[in-house]
Amino acid sequence: MAKTALITGASAGIGAAFARLLAREGFDLVLVARDESRLNSSAESLASEFGIHCEVLVSDLSTDAGVIRVEKRICEAGKEIDVLINNAGFGLRSSLLATELNDELALIDVLARTPMRLMHAILPGMKERNRGTIINVSSVAGWTAGGTYSAAKSYLTVLSESLHTELTDTNVHVLALAPGFTHTEFHARGKMRMDKLPKFMWLDAELVVAQAWADAGARKAVSIPGRQYKVLAALARFGPRPLVRKVGMNVRVKQRPK
Secondary structure (H helix, E strand, O other): OOOEEEEEOOOOHHHHHHHHHHHHOOOEEEEEEOOHHHHHHHHHHHHHHHOOOEEEEEOOOOOHHHHHHHHHHHOOOOOOOOEEEEOOOOOOOOOOOOOOHHHHHHHHHHHHHHHHHHHHHHHHHHHHHOOEEEEEEOOHHHHOOOHHHHHHHHHHHHHHHHHHHHOOOOOEEEEEEOOOOEOOOHHHHOOOOOOOOOHHHOEOHHHHHHHHHHHHHOOOOEEOOOHHHHHHHHHHHHOOHHHHHHHHHHHHHHHOOO
16 A cells, blocks of 8 residues: 655645655655645646545645644544655745834744644554654744744754754654745745855755655755755754854845835
8 A cells, every 4th residue: 555645835845846746756645735736736746647546635724724724634544644745834034123023924834833833643544553644844944043944943853953953762753844935836925035155055956855755765853965065954953143143144145124
């Protein structure tokens, strides 16, 4: 019987790249996002190309109702999820001083609270079966000081590392994927200015996903794709915090529209 992977934010970018990789590996898929038409199109394409079963689950993960819908699917008897990819996310272009509180709360819900809830739902079953993989799509921004987004990603990375350590003696693996700037719709949707970023700083979503899957198989706790981001992540983690804070804030400011 084929294994099943559930992917949030599966309609584009890193989520869509994970869907293709896992479909190629022979996994049946549960694709989760808000855009039903794009999900259906992706499901039809993947099922036709790879001969797998694709299930579509339309959910807004910034709402309790949306998260509960996914939690129920995770816990459905006889339909175990073997791989969970917590990928859904978005960013805000403005400072906390200029955003609406509801937008900030929605960001925390999607980036931090929802992955925690989905892991809380899935881990008991994975631990009982003694198998399973969870990849939480975090960011190198989690080691900088770039507002609520950085704070939420820091939470996700630390929680992933904690669970990875707790589950060391099992066949359940938890990995934090911490990419840098990646060619997706993320920045365009957030209306962020990215025209000043050098080309060598951009990563390809397919390569990011391939590295994450390989690192999960190697039982690593954190995956940082790209040599440039391995260097930057080390500087952000171990460099002088005043400098890290200044650089992180400068990057955030440059992304905001004039």
